[in-house]
Amino acid sequence: MSSRIHPSAIIDPAAELDSSVSVGAYTLIGPHVRIAAGTTVGPHCVIEGRTTIGADNQIFQFNSIGAIPQDMKYAGEPTELVIGERNSIREFCTLNLGTAQDEGVTRIGSDNLLMAYVHIAHDVRLGDHIVLANNATLAGHVHVGDWATVGGLSGVHQFVKIGAHAMIGFQGHVAQDVPPFMTVDGNPLTARAVNVVGLRRRGFSAERIAVIKQIHKLLYRSALTFEQSQAEIATLHGQGADEDVALMLNFLAAATRGIVR
The missing domain is CATH 2.160.10.10 (Hexapeptide repeat proteins)
Incomplete structure (x- = not known):
């Protein structure tokens, strides 16, 4: 042996x-x-x-x-x-x-x-x-994208998708899809902000982060419907973060459980 x-x-x-x-x-x-x-x-x-x-x-x-x-x-x-x-x-x-x-x-x-x-x-x-x-x-x-973080004592419901670079806070009850780049926590789970700290650690430029913040605003801080927000996000192509815009749009199109609000 x-x-x-x-x-x-x-x-x-x-x-x-x-x-x-x-x-x-x-x-x-x-x-x-x-x-x-x-x-x-x-x-x-x-x-x-x-x-x-x-x-x-x-x-x-x-x-x-x-x-x-x-x-x-x-x-x-x-x-x-x-x-x-x-x-x-x-x-x-x-x-x-x-x-x-x-x-x-x-x-x-x-x-x-x-x-x-x-x-x-x-x-x-x-x-x-x-x-x-x-x-x-x-x-x-459950599907979890690259660079995501799931906090301690968190439970993720079957068939949920967690997007790349997302951050799930401590003791999250994750029953809906979590879009890329977002920080979510609380009970019930709520989208708080863009995971800026994580993105900076991974070398995202200020320009890319600015576009991702616009995506967050369209999804969570506007009066748009889910479909309307996707259409508006698509208009952000050409601002230096096309890969990130495409990642978000592909994720939203594939969401089957609704997204965390």
């Missing part, structure tokens, strides 16, 4: 682990698991199901990864969990397989931080550079 694998770990012979993967004491890894180079798995973890884990992830102790969905419709279909690269998965997180009612895959992107006790339900899709704070709970089919 490799010196990187603790002798008390139980790894199915059919599992595929790169020779550089390290596995801690009393961890259990099932036959359909694949783990790429540089990933470390702490002690007392269970990694099962058809789970693929990319390179250079850091998985701390006491995690359950690749268990079957908490969905009564699940009937043993060969669904998957796919995790990207360079993620940090802290203690006591639960990441479930997908279901046949969706694409059959739960997808975690790269460079994400999942703090302790985070739950990722079936068919969730996480982008990249996301922070899920302690006890954030994502129900089935």
Whole structure:
């Protein structure tokens, strides 16, 4: 057994682990698991199901990864969990397989931080550079865009979409879609402002932020209907933030649960 694998770990012979993967004491890894180079798995973890884990992830102790969905419709279909690269998965997180009612895959992107006790339900899709704070709970089919932050003890209803660069405050009850760039908090959840601090940290220029503030005003500070606000947002093309305008318009067009107001 490799010196990187603790002798008390139980790894199915059919599992595929790169020779550089390290596995801690009393961890259990099932036959359909694949783990790429540089990933470390702490002690007392269970990694099962058809789970693929990319390179250079850091998985701390006491995690359950690749268990079957908490969905009564699940009937043993060969669904998957796919995790990207360079993620940090802290203690006591639960990441479930997908279901046949969706694409059959739960997808975690790269460079994400999942703090302790985070739950990722079936068919969730996480982008990249996301922070899920302690006890954030994502129900089935939730989609989260790049660079979003979900505050501690927040619950996200099934099928909700959270846009890129959005910020969910502490203990948010998220039952509607959260547009990109917005900061939301409170109970009931309310859109407060543009996530200016986050955008500046990511190198957004003053010009881009100014356009995003105009988008916020059209969505939340005008007397326009939802459809009218989308039409007005479209007129902001050509002001130096076309990518951001397109991101917002595409998100609004795909919203299925209404947006947080």
